[in-house]
Amino acid sequence: KNEVEQSPQNLTAQEGEFITINCSYSVGISALHWLQQHPGGGIVSLFMLSSGKKKHGRLIATINIQEKHSSLHITASHPRDSAVYICAVYPDKLIFGTGTRLQVFP
């Protein structure tokens, strides 16, 4: 079993829909990261959180340390949000999930 599990693996949505991507992990962590990877490979850090909730524009990330679960929400999705979203946890080094491929259609 992977230490970091993401769901769903693939997600398609119509522009404007509310998106939720889930991440569950099995190890003790000091922080959890949500990353965005566009075609071509470049990875951008979206959030780093260790408790509660963070918001940046249309993106919201939450974490429940007791349940070892985090969610990434995208409100009013747009085709430019199409990317792979990766959850990564930090016990002593980054351990990555396999990613959720999101496609938003106009």
Next chain:
Amino acid sequence: DTGVSQNPRHKITKRGQNVTFRCDPISEHNRLYWYRQTLGQGPEFLTYFQNEAQLEKSRLLSDRFSAERPKGSFSTLEIQRTEQGDSAMYLCASSVTSGSTEQFFGPGTRLTVL
């Protein structure tokens, strides 16, 4: 541009050849990480440096792989006698030493071994 840079961005090589990739981290970052990402998977940790010291190596890093960071700034990752299974995206990231675990990623080097 003061982000993490990697060169080359793409490398196509024949099986058995040696390849070397370079990573230039953000200048004030002490830590430098190498990851490998195969198609459809998340990145996997290979190794990391604190300044010039290589502090940890994954079991994924076979004896054909070697990484250096001689002056504590840029790093190189060399793969000797490449195999088709080495085809992947090789990602570099850097971070400050203490406090934050946030890592800043480079654009990656995509290796294709024919």
